[in-house]
Amino acid sequence: AQSVAQPEDQVNVAEGNPLTVKCTYSVSGNPYLFWYVQYPNRGLQFLLKYITGDNLVKGSYGFEAEFNKSQTSFHLKKPSALVSDSALYFCAVRASGGSYIPTFGRGTSLIVHP
Amino acid sequence: ETGVTQTPRHLVMGMTNKKSLKCEQHLGHNAMYWYKQSAKKPLELMFVYNFKEQTENNSVPSRFSPECPNSSHLFLHLHTLQPEDSALYLCASSQKPAGGQDNSPLHFGNGTRLTVT
Numbered sequence: 001a002q003s004v005a006q007p008e009d010q011v012n013v014a015e016g017n018p019l020t021v022k023c024t025y026s027v028s029g030n031p032y033l034f035w036y037v038q039y040p041n042r043g044l045q046f047l048l049k050y051i052t053g054d055n056l057v058k059g060s061y062g063f064e065a066e067f068n069k070s071q072t073s074f075h076l077k078k079p080s081a082l083v084s085d086s087a088l089y090f091c092a093v094r095a096s097g098g099s100y101i102p103t104f105g106r107g108t109s110l111i112v113h114p
Numbered sequence: 115e116t117g118v119t120q121t122p123r124h125l126v127m128g129m130t131n132k133k134s135l136k137c138e139q140h141l142g143h144n145a146m147y148w149y150k151q152s153a154k155k156p157l158e159l160m161f162v163y164n165f166k167e168q169t170e171n172n173s174v175p176s177r178f179s180p181e182c183p184n185s186s187h188l189f190l191h192l193h194t195l196q197p198e199d200s201a202l203y204l205c206a207s208s209q210k211p212a213g214g215q216d217n218s219p220l221h222f223g224n225g226t227r228l229t230v231t
Contacts, residue, residue, distance in 0.1 A: 043222030051217045106156045
């Protein structure tokens with residue numbers, strides 16, 4: 001079985017400050033990890049993924065995520081937050097060689113204050 | 115434009131009505147999904163189709179009936195719904211390779227906001 005935990009329902013950060021949205025996972029074997037963003041009244045949009053290789057993955061809109069195998073984490077980061085980054089963020093995991101259907105976390109609401 | 119188009123964007127229906135949600139993907143993908151997103155609840159996988167064959171039915175009540183006539187189109191037929199079925203219904207697609215590693219992300223439509231009165 002595979003699972004994803006996003007321990008924070010909401011993250012608040014001031015504009016210009018760095019942001020981190022946390023994600024930990026559990027999977028048998030090697031993980032494929034994904035981050036998605038959802039703006040109000042829209043579907044989820046793919047941000048970035050980790051498959052293999054470099055532990056630091058860069059994605060859309062200046063976001064990056066760091067894969068940490070020992071801590072089974074894949075935290076989403078951005079050096080300088082924008083008000084327009086305010087949205088719902090979802091982490092997802094799929095096992096390499098396992099089901100192609102990903103398991104999503106519950107989502108974290110990011111609020112960036114001006 | 116997301117490559118996955120859902121219609122209608124909003125739907126209000128009574129409990130005795132019959133309606134259908136439509137999803138079309140223009141990405142050449144071979145797998146399609148229905149998800150339900152309710153307020154303050156996790157994203158719920160409902161159905162998955164792979165090459166037009168249903169591969170997943172996540173214990174969804176029979177008042178929801180999916181149809182996948184081809185790899186580009188997916189429908190969700192609704193009848194005798196309950197107020198608790200009010201939610202955002204999201205369609206997604208992905209490319210599942212015939213062999214090798216499958217690491218492609220899902221592509222989502224913007225959803226249909228369903229209200230059952």
